[in-house]
Amino acid sequence: MLEVCDLECIRGDRRLFHGLAFSIGEGELLHLHGHNGSGKTTLLRTLCGLILPSGGEVRWNGEDIRGLREEYAGQLTYIGHKRAIKDDLNGVENLRVACTLDGVETTDEQLWNALDRLGLRGFEDLPTKVLSQGQKRRVGLARLLLNRAQLWVLDEPFNALDKAAVGLLQGVIREHVAKGGMVILTTHQEVSLTQGEVRNLQLGVGEKGHV
Amino acid sequence: MFETFRTILKRDLTLAMRRRTDLMTTLFFFVIVVSLFPLGIGPEMNTLRLIAPGVVWVAALLASMLALERLFAADHADGTLEQMLLTPQPLALLVFAKIFAHWLVSGVPLVLMAPLLGLQYDLSSEGLQVLLISLLLGTPTLSLIGAIGAALTLGLRGGGVLVSLLVLPLTIPVLIFGAGSVEATVSGLGGDGHLYMLGALLVMSLVLAPVASAAALRISNE
């Protein structure tokens, strides 16, 4: 379970949010809303432990993530704004590196299948710099199919994806939640995620966040 | 854990091989700087022989500063570095793999090229030999110390110049013992003591630099 207690974040001179508290348990999905600049990305990065909060703490199963560090990182997958793939490597190589870093052992077959499932058949061994924006995004998302992390933190995962890919990704997310995983995501797009168990969190300037 | 080390090493080497021009720029910089000195000072062989160790070492130092920018910047820009901070593997180990790969592609060519440049300066064969060994021991230290600076200045305005300002003073002992070893050998005093010191510096930076760089990377990625 991920708990957020009295979280405060200051970037530069601006206090993005304070007194933020919520928790998310197994099989739950949290949809983060808020206008541009309300601190969504900052919050997600804070939840991952990339940003040190100015106040309060983030707890994983009751322990502060700052103390857990690598142990927590093993339970977490973060897909950020940046695609996190190397342009000079091909899809399979990119995915293999990503999986090794996640601590997941994979066979070549699994790698090819994952890319295949995201509609990259025939593009697997091209350097990703020749792929389109959407295809690059798909290469980056392919690791969601292979990793065993419990918590997914997804920052605008539907960006640059076409309709078919959006549908596919929704399916992947739904499947993860159904298996007891946790998902925290932001998106500007109208998407139908899992029915019922979606929770919403609104971030706004100067307001307290609440679920 | 070793698997991760190998993966990062292989990844960085593959990337370097696919962008070979980047490697060449550092090497050419080194060659050009060393070749400029006789033009500035004059072709008097006795003088050149005297300044050779210092010139080659300073040039190697500057070349490795130049290469530092590539160590983390690309990974930072495309977000792969962020992912490395979020792995269950110890970050210092990943950083060490990156530094090692960086040294293999930017440091080793300098080491191999140096004896050739030493010939331009009419260094004796023992001198060349010690030059090679001293660079072999010294350039990894430069990469290791430099990594701390590169990590601290990641994503800052004017990071390239700033990193030199931060790192160069810290590399002075390497320069002193590196150039000193060759000088001592040429003058017949024997450069062993210097080489031991270089080795000690290498061991120390091997232990401390990856940890410090890892901490610096976490700060720079906030």
Place this chain on the structure above:
Amino acid sequence: MNNSRFINWFKFSSPAAFYPLAGKIWLWSTVITAVLMAVGLYLSFFVAPTDYKQGEGYRIIFIHVPAAWMSMFIYVIMAGWAAVGLVFNTRLSSMMASALAPTGALMAFIALWTGAFWGKPMWGTWWVWDARLTSELILFFLYLGFIALQSSIDDPRRADRAGAILAIVGVVNIPIIYYSVQWWNTLHQGATIKMGGESSMEATMLYTMLLMTVAFWAYSIATAMSRVRSIILEREKDTTWVQEMVREGKA
């Protein structure tokens, strides 16, 4: 008794509580600096006897030596504060580190400058590649690096933490740099400047030197306090206590 002192310490680790205290320390150390500096300089230039070997020119050591000492002390103290700030995440410690850096750089600069002034009449040249002067120069570079790094980072917290790592790496390196420069110097048989007459130093000279050292300490404390006060105001400008103070016209 001990217990209450312990609590007091914690109280002053908050910038709001430390701000007025820093003001008091600043005032007192400024007064001490002014008095000791005046007396010390008078003793240095008029009372201390002329050195039988070095003539009048030696008098600059009463400024040079304390400045050189301070430049080294301050780096270690600065790194100490920075490390505390990094490890315990205490804002005030990091502010202290940033406040000390310019004073340290100034001290290193004074030491270099006076060293050059001393060298000219003694050696006939402004700069001698002496081990101590060279180390001082490198120390000056280290200060510049610290200041440059901190000022090129916009986010103050990141600046604090990045500066701390650099300062710690610097502190580990300083002894290595010092010994390597020493070794380099002896191998090259370079000129070795010996400042002061060491054991043969006269009592007046010794007192003057001690007095000047205390004056430099007081000066460093005064500038650090005045700087830390402006850093506190700048960083805490959005807090109620600063705004109240501004409204009351106390700042």
